[in-house]
Amino acid sequence: MGKALDNVYKHQSLAYKYFLYLVSVALIVFFFPKGGKFKYEFQKGKPWQYENLYAPIDFSIQKSTDEIAQEQLSIRNTKTDYYNFDASIVSSIKSNVQKELEQLATSNAYSARQQRNMLNVGMAVIDSIYAKGVFENSPGSNSIVLVRNNEAIPMAPNDFIDLEGAKRQVSLQISRSNVVDKAGLENTVQSNIKPNLFYDETLTESALQQELSKISYTRGEVSEGRxxxxxxxxxxxxxxxxxxxxxxxxxxxxxxxNNYYYIMLGYTILVALVLIMLFLFLKRYRNEIFKNNNKVTFIFFNILLMVLATTLMVKNNESYVYGVPLCILPLVLKNFFDARLGLFVHVLTVLILGFVVPNSFEYIFLQIIAGIVTILTASELYKRANLFISVGQITLIYIIGYFAFHAIHEGNLENIEWILFGVFVLNGLLTLFAQPLIYMFEKLFGLISDVSLLELSDTNSKLLKKLSDKAPGTFHHSLQVANLAEAAANEIGANAMLVRVGALYHDIGKMEKPTFFTENQVTNVNPHDDLPPRESAKIIIDHVIQGIEIARKNNLPDRIIDFIRTHHGTTLVYYFYKKQQELEAEVDDNDFRYPGPIPFSKETAILMMSDAVEAASKSLKNPTFLVIDEFVEKIVKGQMQANQFLNANITLKEIEMVKKILKQKLTNIYHLRVEYPE
Structure with a gap:
């Protein structure tokens, strides 16, 4: 029955990977811009590497974006402004001037003839000024069209007259007249002068758009066969x-x-090949990740996220495709897994995007170089300065690479698109978003990063403070084991931060019954003396189960709980097993055996060795280097004979290196000092 369930689980896990693979291929192809791919790659300034190219069809030569923009700018600079003529204003001005002149004539007792003469001159001046109309201010354009009585009348620049110019004309014309009161007439007319030409924004914009629509986006034709x-x-x-x-x-x-279906088929095959390479890599070199569907899903999710962001940018504005912070991908994967996997996934993602981005060779080259720099420079991301330094180097690589490609294409450093430097800087700023993104991924996928490990390693955390208060001997033992395990991990290239945190929490289950563990006993009274060996063994074994329960209640990550589960593997509680054998002939060793599982990584294997060596070293009397050497060899050999490291990806050479470090550390701990005279 158990084997049948295992087969079902294995097939279920494999079926999920097939499903994830098919969905990922479909989504990536769906994200791609809907367009074919030209079968020739070419760059300005480089030789044509293919056979002679003849026009396969008739086609138009498209104007460049700059040329079209220049034509649009020229039309905007020479556009015609439209003004409306308001005839009612002239009638209103004449009426007001007539009334004021009548009052002026009455108050000064001018004769009817003088009054009529002033009125005739004033009206003539008004008609002269408003013959073409008066602007409030001089127009900014030399091309003006006056709309009067539904008729469009072009105006020459010398026809323009603004309010101030109109008043000067009033003064000049009245000064040449023979009216009795020139000053009075001048003041009356000038005070009533108003603009009657008003800018028609709607009509002007409509005419402008009509002119812009006439722009041709092509310049010439190329005939088939040319x-x-x-x-x-x-x-x-x-x-x-x-x-x-x-x-x-x-x-x-x-x-x-029908070409649509062939293009879709081609894209699907190429994307499928790339993702197959990822599965093969995981299966061959990262089998523990391949078996974990959660981690495989996480990797594919990040690939899809980068493909979606880049394809959206290509569809909307391909000029800013370098604004997508693609280097977040190797940063995140290196943080959760390792540098080799991070770089491999980054390269595969760049290859997928090479199908859709412009200048694919340039894009692939720059992104792969940037990814390599990311992998080489980004380390210990929990130190904020390291991320800033890495992002600065990535941005610099983009800028240097752009300079190089521009020099190759143009043959000079002129016409540099300086806006791209802003895009590269934006890329760097967005790459800094890797930190909050890592935190979100931790919560979403249940993973753990170096930043979280650093927080968990704080001995002032709530759980470790509780351990220190309830079981001070166990807390001190955990600190010693953490130091030993960290040194051993550094020696063989394992995750030192992870193994240190695992060591700090591996014995938290002892808080439930601390006095049943010798390191916490402060008197000569041992509670095990009053218990049968089988019950004592159960209490000792239960600290693993209780530790897992405490860890889950305190939301410790699964990778830390793995250390609690595996630090004794399936070894025997040997002391009480032997005591039970003294009481009865046949003893079921399963009653005295830890539930396991056995260690399944380098880190958990290192913790098992360090924990056993540190705990047993307390029994050493008058330790010497030879005694310590034999002592460590004996303990690790016993664990190997018990097959505790079969599932851990640790080699015999690495085990020897771990033993060497444990011996050195114990020698330093138990080194002898010169006795000082009293």
Whole structure:
């Protein structure tokens, strides 16, 4: 029955991986921009490496974005401004001027003839000024069209007159007249002058858009069969524009009709091949990760996240594709797993994105180099300065790489797109988001990072303080084991921070009954003396189960709980087993055996050796180097004979290195001092 359940679980796990694989391939292909891929790669300033290229179809030469923008700017700078003529204002001004002149004539007792003369001159001046109209301020454009009685009348620059100019004209014309009161007439007319030409923004914008819509996005045609470029010919400015036009025409035509299905099939096969490489790598070199569906899901989730972000950027504005912080991927994976896996996944992701990004060779080159720099420079991310230094180096690599490619393409350092430097800096700033992202991934996938390990290693944490108060001997023992295990892990290249934290918490189950463990007994009274050996063994064994329960209640990560579960493996509680044998002939050793499992990693194996050596070393009397050497060899040999390291990926050479460190550390602990005279 047990084997059947194991087979079901194994097949279920494998079925989930197949499902994850198929869904990932489908999503990535779905994310890709809907367009074909031009079958030739070319770069400005480099030779054409293929055979002579003849135009396969008739197509138009597309203008560049800069050319179109220049034409649009030219039209905007020379646009025509439209003004409306308000005739009612002139009538209102004449009416007001007539009334004020009548009052002026009455108050000064002018004759009817003088009054009529002033009125005629004033009206003539007004008609003269408003013949074309008066602006409030001089127009900013030389191209003006006056809309009057539904008729568009172009105005010459010398026809423009603003409010101040109109008043000067009033003064000039009245000064030449023969009216009786020039000053009075001038003041009356000037005080009533108002602008009657008003800017029509709606009509102006409509006319502008109409002119912009007339811009042609092409400049010339290329007929089918025409030689576009010969083999070995350098791709220069004109050829580069023609090739780009052919590429756009080819890709837009390719994605139509039955071609769509072939393109989808091609993308699917290529993406599937890349992801198969990932599965093969995990199966061959990271089998413990391959067996863990949660970790496999986490890796695929990160790949999909980067592919989605990049393809969205390509669809919206491919010029800013380097703004996507792709180096977050190796940073995160290195933090949770190892550098080799992080770089491998990063390279595969870049290969997938190479299908859709512009200048794929340049993109792949820069991103792989940046990924390598990330792996080489990013270490101990729990130290904030390290992340900032790493991000600075990544940004510098992008900038240097861009300079190099620009020099190759252009043959000079002119026309550098300085905005790309801002994009690279933005990329670096977004890469700093790796820290909060790591925290979110910890909570979402139940993983553990170096930052969390550093927090857990604080001996002032709530749980370790509780251990120190309830079981001070166990707490001191855990500190000693942590020091031994950390040194051994550093020696063989294991995760020293992880094994240290695991050592600090491995015996927290002893808090339940601390006095039943010798390190916490402060008197000569031993509670085991009043208990049968089988019951005493059960209390000792139960500290593993109780430790797991305490760890879960305090939300310790599973990777730390693994150390609690495995630090005794399936070894015997040998002392009480022997005592029971003195009482009865046949003893079931399962009653005196820890439940396991046995260690399944280098780190848990190191903890088992360090814990056993440190605990047993308390019984040493007058230790010498030879005694310590034999003592460590005996304990580790016993564990190996009990097959406790079969599932751990630790080699015999590494076990020898661990034993060497344990001997050195114990020698330092028990070194003899010169006796000082009293």
């Amino acid at each position: 030689l576009i470029i010969a083999k070995g010919e350098v791709v220069e400015a004109e050829n580069f524009k023609i090739l780009n036009s052919l590429k756009e025409e080819y890709e837009s035509e390719l994605w139509q009709g």
